[in-house]
Amino acid sequence: MKIAPSMLLNIVLLTILTTSVFFMNTTANTTKYETASVEYNPWADLNDNGVINIYDVVMVTGIYGSTGVPINKTALLYEVNNTFTELLSRIDGLETQIAELETKLAVLNATKLGKLDYDSGWLTLAKGDNVFPHPLGTKEVIVYIVGKKTLGGAWHQMDYGGFGSTWVGWLGVYWNKLTETEITVHRHGDDENWEYVRIMMWRIPES
Ligand SMILES: [Ca+2]
Numbered sequence: 001m002k003i004a005p006s007m008l009l010n011i012v013l014l015t016i017l018t019t020s021v022f023f024m025n026t027t028a029n030t031t032k033y034e035t036a037s038v039e040y041n042p043w044a045d046l047n048d049n050g051v052i053n054i055y056d057v058v059m060v061t062g063i064y065g066s067t068g069v070p071i072n073k074t075a076l077l078y079e080v081n082n083t084f085t086e087l088l089s090r091i092d093g094l095e096t097q098i099a100e101l102e103t104k105l106a107v108l109n110a111t112k113l114g115k116l117d118y119d120s121g122w123l124t125l126a127k128g129d130n131v132f133p134h135p136l137g138t139k140e141v142i143v144y145i146v147g148k149k150t151l152g153g154a155w156h157q158m159d160y161g162g163f164g165s166t167w168v169g170w171l172g173v174y175w176n177k178l179t180e181t182e183i184t185v186h187r188h189g190d191d192e193n194w195e196y197v198r199i200m201m202w203r204i205p206e207s
């Protein structure tokens with residue numbers, strides 16, 4: 001009788017399996033790790049149970065003779081590791097961006113009003129009424145003005161709204177006559193500290 005090579009291989013493997021199982025049963029009190037005489041190779045541990053034995057061999061017999069494109073497992077591990085490192089780097093970048101956004105949000109929450117809708121910059125302020133245009137197209141705004149005595153000087157709001165006495169006369173400024181396109185800033189006749197004015201406006205958000 002002629003025996004096919006594949007059948008012969010199965011017979012041999014079955015014999016090995018039977019012998020191994022018997023051997024394993026008779027050495028039940030000794031651990032498989034202690035009896036290993038060669039270095040463990042995790043790549044050969046096909047069922048990932050920590051020991052190379054007949055069960056791994058049987059798994060090979062199931063796919064014996066198949067062909068395909070081999071994989072460089074070490075290179076694959078490096079590639080996975082590099083990808084993981086890159087992902088960690090991206091996560092760090094995102095965390096940095098989130099921290100920056102949180103800072104900006106904290107600033108916005110602290111000011112409540114958010115970014116200015118109009119900022120006039122520093123304007124020369126004559127005594128009496130000064131009519132300045134604004135581009136907001138509404139009177140639903142919050143107005144905030146500050147002054148300077150000189151362009152290089154400190155910001156201030158001295159005598160804001162106006163201060164008058166028989167000794168010093170009338171000092172300071174106030175704003176009025178707000179329209180959808182203009183605002184008037186009045187500077188009192190005896191004032192000496194509001195040579196320049198800066199007008200800032202925020203639209204009042206719709207509730
Ligand atoms: Ca195994």
